[in-house]
Amino acid sequence: MTAGNNGASTPEDDDPFGYLYADGQANGAQPPSGGYGYPNSVNRVRPVGTRQYGQPGPAAQAPPQQGVYGQPSAHYAAPETLPGGATTAQSQQPAYGGGRGGGRGRGPNTKGLLIGAIAVVAAVVIGIGVAMIGGDDEDNGGNQADSTPTQAQDNTEPSPSASGGEAEEEAELPTIDAKALRLDGGAAAASDFKGAKADGGVYVTGFNQVGAKVTWTVNGIKEGAYRLYVGYGTPGEDANATLVVNGKAENRPLNMKNFGGTPKGDWEKGWKTTWANVNLTDGTNTIELACNEGNQCNAVLDQFWLEAEPGA
Template sequence: MTPGDNGASTPEDDDPFGYLYADGQARGAQPPSGGGYGYPNSVSRVRAVGERQYAQPQAPYGQQQSTVPQQGAYGQPNAHYQAPETLPGGASTGRQSMPPAGGGGGRRGPNTKGLLIGAIAVVAAVVIGIGVAMINGNTDDKSGNQADASPAQSQSGKPSPSNSASAPSGELPKTDASALQLVGGATKATDLPGARAAGGTYVGGLSTVGASVTWTVDIPEDGAYTLLARYNNPGEDQSMTLTVNGQKYGSGFNFANFTHQSNPKLAWTESFAYPTLNKGSNSISLSCVPGDKCDVLLDQLWLKKGKVGRN
């Protein structure tokens, strides 16, 4: 090709910016107005469907034009959109339904049958446990009743003497005279008020020779003790024989009229002696022998540790 004017430009020699230069303006180049590039007889190039951009503003010179297609207004169809089913080999227009969850023929609820079986098993276990506990409880009760019904080995088959008294822990015994062993003319009576024994019962008839009362008592340790007696004597002083473990003790037990009352209702008083006792069982007797003065009413007897008197 020789230099010079070769006439109208060919498509491959199109210069879209020819209108900016003097030679392009001489050839009649015009700014683009929606069609070709501004040259006379410019060729409109064919583009593939969806490639051409509609109503896209031209970017200024030197800037890259955006290739992102504009979105249509919400709810309006996009001019560049083509449905897949309109293209060759496009997706099927039929709507495929999703299989139900769980792989069954339809939606299935919770496994109520399994829950019911589990609940029945729990109830059965509770009922069985209660039955076993009741059976064991009845067995224990029966064994306990049988143990209670049999007498303890430490218990004696013989009744303890009524005149053997037991005292609370730390205290020495005390007894009513009417609960003692009575011999001879010694008898129980309740005619005179003022006795402290149970039921107001005291012992009379001691003035008869051979009459006596005997007290069998347990002592925690050997030593001297005070034997106290409550009695009634409205007359002259009296004295009876005191025997400890079969041995006569001293000159006798003094039953003096310490109240100096002649009225029997007011003549209740106390006296004491100091016998020596052994650890364990001891026998204490008050008896009326020839030469004694025994006209008294005997109410109660008790012991104190050591020689302490009536206080």
């Protein structure tokens, strides 16, 4: 269709409200009185499609059908193809993958969207976990700060009652050899046969008579229960003696049995060890071993030493 006047009574001239406009009034439009308000307009009823406008001729053709989606229209030209039109980059629309056998295209990739959603959720969960771990670290840090010793505690020296002091105290418990004991009542030092552990193999002999005794004066002892160990030797027979601590005789004699059954008369193989519980006081203590009436004193004496009573 070309621009121009196609004659009177064109569709736009049939505007029933043309009399309301200035151009309609200029063309002589009048309020409707049976017609459309324009000159030469008539109120006729015609079948649809029978009225012809302009010059006689064939009926107007229906507009061409729109082309297939994605195909360029024959009646459309892009602006950049016209003379003087701006050259623009034509964006290519992504085509969805066709169905099986070239059928209708599918919709958006829901699998990709699902994977993306899962990734977002995982990121959120990881972020929450990291935040929680960070909070726990801060809490733990606070507790550690509370438990950190103060400067005064760091500089505090171990007290004498610590385990190290106790170990030193145990190491300082005294031991005495036979020749360092005070000998009375016929007791004397000798080294006629071997086996004594005292310095030089010296032991106390002459103890096998009533009134014989040895005395050990112990200094620097703390009050408590101890074990008194005595090294002795017998000629294959049992012996015993009276134990006196700080002037008080113990109720039970010190047992010096022939443990192990050494053959009678064999002094060198008859060395044994025995012990008794003693209660000592702070400071200086006197320990005596005496041969009194009723004792069996046929024995020789080697070393004396103290050990702490277990559990004391």
